[in-house]
Amino acid sequence: MVGRVVVGAHYGLKDWLVQRISAVVMAVYTLIFVAILLGSAPFTYALWKALFANGWMRFATLVFAVSVLVHAWVGVRDILMDYAKPAGLRFALEVLAIVVLVGYAGWALQIFWRP
Amino acid sequence: MPDLAAKKKRPLWYNLSPLNLPLPGLVSILHRVSGALLFLGLVWFLFLLDMSLSSEAGFAHFRAYVAHPVVKLAMLVFVWAYLHHFCAGLRYLFLDIDKGADLATTRKTSYAVLAASLVLTAFLAVKLW
Numbered sequence: 001m002v003g004r005v006v007v008g009a010h011y012g013l014k015d016w017l018v019q020r021i022s023a024v025v026m027a028v029y030t031l032i033f034v035a036i037l038l039g040s041a042p043f044t045y046a047l048w049k050a051l052f053a054n055g056w057m058r059f060a061t062l063v064f065a066v067s068v069l070v071h072a073w074v075g076v077r078d079i080l081m082d083y084a085k086p087a088g089l090r091f092a093l094e095v096l097a098i099v100v101l102v103g104y105a106g107w108a109l110q111i112f113w114r115p
Numbered sequence: 116m117p118d119l120a121a122k123k124k125r126p127l128w129y130n131l132s133p134l135n136l137p138l139p140g141l142v143s144i145l146h147r148v149s150g151a152l153l154f155l156g157l158v159w160f161l162f163l164l165d166m167s168l169s170s171e172a173g174f175a176h177f178r179a180y181v182a183h184p185v186v187k188l189a190m191l192v193f194v195w196a197y198l199h200h201f202c203a204g205l206r207y208l209f210l211d212i213d214k215g216a217d218l219a220t221t222r223k224t225s226y227a228v229l230a231a232s233l234v235l236t237a238f239l240a241v242k243l244w
Binding site: 023075 | 147150151153154157158161164165167168169171174175201204205208211
């Protein structure tokens with residue numbers, strides 16, 4: 001680590017932790033979501049709409065969506081670091097991934113917070 | 116006196132592919148593959164969610180869309196990817212806190228992860244059809 005100038009100590013630890021915290025959030029959300037769906041029998045539009053209109057569910061879904069995007073970013077970055085070796089290519093793909101994920105965030109907000 | 120000419124001809128690169136990938140290794144690479152698949156599928160999931168929550172008509176359209184056999188098949192692939200990523204991810208969280216990190220247990224839990232995600236996918240396949 002002595003010769004490393006560009007990055008500081010603990011570089012990567014934050015991402016590692018974020019990956020795990022977001023994983024736990026998504027796991028808990030998934031279990032609750034499946035339990036709710038299994039508990040409410042006929043799958044209708046009214047039920048589906050009401051599920052995401054619920055205040056708690058909105059809160060949980062927003063946290064879930066943020067977790068998905070952050071988790072996806074760390075995962076994609078890990079994959080790119082392993083396989084996209086030329087720095088220029090990797091940088092371009094990383095920027096593309098960020099742009100796409102930020103776009104998805106906007107799309108998700110629009111879906112869940114539609115009047 | 117060793118034969119230096121023969122020694123020089125020794126391969127510099129060893130083909131490791133005949134070696135078996137251990138079970139935890141298989142879970143690991145599938146964790147990566149499923150993760151990549153889920154990332155690529157995000158756009159489709161958002162598209163489906165958007166359609167299903169847009170309106171009553173959109174919901175009906177969504178129901179008809181996901182009834183198509185090809186769409187069902189694609190959904191099953193993603194269902195497997197999610198389940199495998201979920202189960203393998205839980206296993207990694209436990210490994211992080213040094214639970215089940217000995218060789219015998221990691222093999223057992225690897226097998227459990229592979230089996231659980233496939234069985235659950237099969238169960239959902241039956242429910243979907």
